[in-house]
Amino acid sequence: MTFSAQLEARFDKLLKSYPPGRQRSAMIPMLLYAQDEIGQITDELVNEVANRIGSTPLQVNEVLSYYSMLHTKPLGKYHVQVCTNISCLLHDGDKLYEHACKKLGIGHKEVTADGEFSIEEVECMGACSWAPAIQVNYDFHHHVTPEKLDQLLDGLRKKPV
């Protein structure tokens, strides 16, 4: 597989970051960074990563199924992650999540028909003091109200590609 020069540079750096014979350590970062570029983790990517770190595809698949941020299905262009864990719940994070689902017409881990948005109800993401919080892809948004969420999603929808 070929990746962007930037990602290849990241891979090179990762493979040099661990003691000799311990290149397997690069697996999780490589999968996550590659997923960011190609959108999801495919069988082809699993084989590629396994080859580069000297592991087997089985070892990669075993790891893949454990981590909640590694996805084998495509997400929306904007992956909307709403936290409903306790500190966000106390600030109506559950209602915010329901609002987001209604607004986009999709549920947990579903993608809109146009591929623009996906939703995930997520566990604590470390924004507890600024609840309720969401992440759109990797961007945090704090103190989110249903109105702010609407504005944010409408703004993203209009954004030219």
Added chain:
Amino acid sequence: MLFNEPSPLETKVLTRRFGLPNSASIDTYLATEGYQAFLKAAKMKPEEIIGEVKASNLRGRGGAGFPTGMKWGFVPRTSPKPKYIVVNGDESEPGTCKDRVLIENDPHQLIEGVLIAGLSVDAHAGYIYIRGEYRYLIEVMEKAIAEAYEKGWLGKNIQGTGFDFELYAHTGAGAYECGEESALLESLEGKRGIPRIRPPFPAVAGAFQSPTILNNVETFCAVPAILRDGGAAFAALGIPKSGGTKMTCLTGHVNKPGVYELRLGFPVKQMIEEVGGGIRNGKKLKAFVPGGSSCPVLTAAEVEGATMDYDSMAARKTMLGSGGVIIMDEDTCMVKAALRIMRFYAHESCGWCIPCREGTTWLKKILMRFHDGGGTRTDIDLIGDIAKNMLGRTFCPLGDAAAMPTISIVEKFRQEFEDHLNGKPCPYEHSGSVVTV
């Protein structure tokens, strides 16, 4: 960037650079006594460095509260194996968001803490494990690391001291369990985050089966101040046996939620009323969680006279934990709170130990049924019984983390469970919304 206003009641040691222009840059760091503690430590003997850390009474800030100096002392310094320093930046205990601000606003303080730890055990490489959700902090950390290499604070023969150190930022990919130290090491080695059987402890066989110092971000961030001003000065900021300050995340129903650095032993009531601006909408306090959702909850009565330190919380049969304070007002449904907490632990259980895997799942199901109005009187005791049977029966603390808040909620708020019996609607749930799956 700071997400909340600081409080005048803070004791600013780890956060002393917060709010300065470009507080994350190496220039700001060097202009404000940065890396001076490392230079001081480089002239000291390793046992003297560890002695200062012991004198500071610094205890692990990730949640377990183990004395840091003692932990460092367990590393066999003369082992022929390479030694490693690993930073736990997996911050994922619900209610906790302090390591995030420490890395974002002062990453060089963390690097300096790691370097000093390296000097104390003759380690020459380190890894900063940051949870995957904190992607932007990987960029912050990589930039800081690059600056440190460029200015000669990392790499070979640092500032002519003859000490070499290589440092790397490593991303996780979403797993609460990886905050547990042995699971984190597995994850760092490219595996599922399943805890290891101990002994051996990481001090002897940690990263890559080599002796390893593994501490929380906040713990390492306290080290430069300890070396700079002396362990005794840091200890004096807190109370006997609990030295220094604690990054405290006020969350839930307070007027001014935020991350604040408070001296250990800070009165809980003053923290809620003056730092947090009191309970929202003039309501009364119902339940108080001192340090992340795994801690047993305290009632308003139990909070009377409590102070934010290890001993005061232990005396109340709870823990200072990670500093993730969760404040619930009188309108909070404790059954729903217990359910949401359990849902989390059921989701995050790695599945290795049966009491944890099955216990969390069954408790989630029973609590869900209960909150939906399908609970029976025997369920109330059943919840407590299942939770008690998880305690101490798992390889890592996740089972206990799920059981402890549940037991405390059932025991202290039993009436609320009674109020949900016989299909009665939840007395607190005004909108009819119920937590999904």
